[in-house]
Amino acid sequence: MTDDGGLSPAELEAFFALEEVGSLLAHAVEQQLRSVGLTTVQFKILMSLFAAADGQLRMTDLADSLVVSRSGLTYQAGLLEKAGLIARAPSPDDDRSTTVSLTAGGRERIFAVLPGHMEVVRRLLLDPLSPEELGTLSGLLTRVRDHMRTDPPRSAAPRSRKK
Template sequence: MTKPGLDAAELGAYFALMDVSSLLQHAIEQQLRSAGELTNVQFKILMRLLEASDGQLRMTDLADSLVVSRSGLTYQAGLLEKAGLITRTPSPDDERSTTLGLTAAGRERIAAVLPGHVDVVRQLLLDPLTRDDLGALADLLTRVRDHMRAAPPRSAAQRARKRADS
């Protein structure tokens, strides 16, 4: 049985996390909009495509990893495609799926916004911490993230892929 409410330590940790998340999110949004006319979600889409081995990802896989709805991702992908930063093509594996690909203009936009993005993250999140703090924070947040992803919402759930056993 879970106990009702949160004690002072639990509330303190929860509110500190929410405040840090909100303040960092706001600063990142401002920087991305001013440096590259991007939202944080659009930046995350472009970065995931940049990190992909061939610069391409299936939209369903991308939605799952970013924890966004498929309709929200479709809308954002449409805006990015209209801006010439990505392409959308039918997936070669499954004609029902769509693959997003990063364009040269998308790579240029990332290159334009990334230095300022790193500065914001460094100044607001990383500079106040020691190396030991960083390791502890990464360990704690990884544990919480893994716990949350163990029973994710549909948009964060990994889909079982059908394998062709030949």
């Protein structure tokens, strides 16, 4: 009658805990980002560029990795460009493409946010754990993340694959 999908109590417990932890952490981070005038999406865009190998990405690749529509990314990129945090330029190899890159101002903004960002994470996530426990948690989550990445994202299908 009360079919729960066959999950054990332990499984349900882990799931609900993860959902709540993720939700509370996301909210706290969002509040902190607001203090420097960034939304979560915008921060993700900046961090993606920051993490990119050569510091730049194509619009479409960026949209796909963030799982947003291209038009949605165009909108956000317009805001970030107007704020002087990113720059868009035609790609050298393919004239259809636009290459996005972080400006010096964008890098500064990242450095301006990170300390507070980390402080929130530390207070909410890290404080209650011992160093050993942190390592354990990190290891487990990394395994899960890697699995998520390789697993065909049937439920998080990329954009245009209209096939």
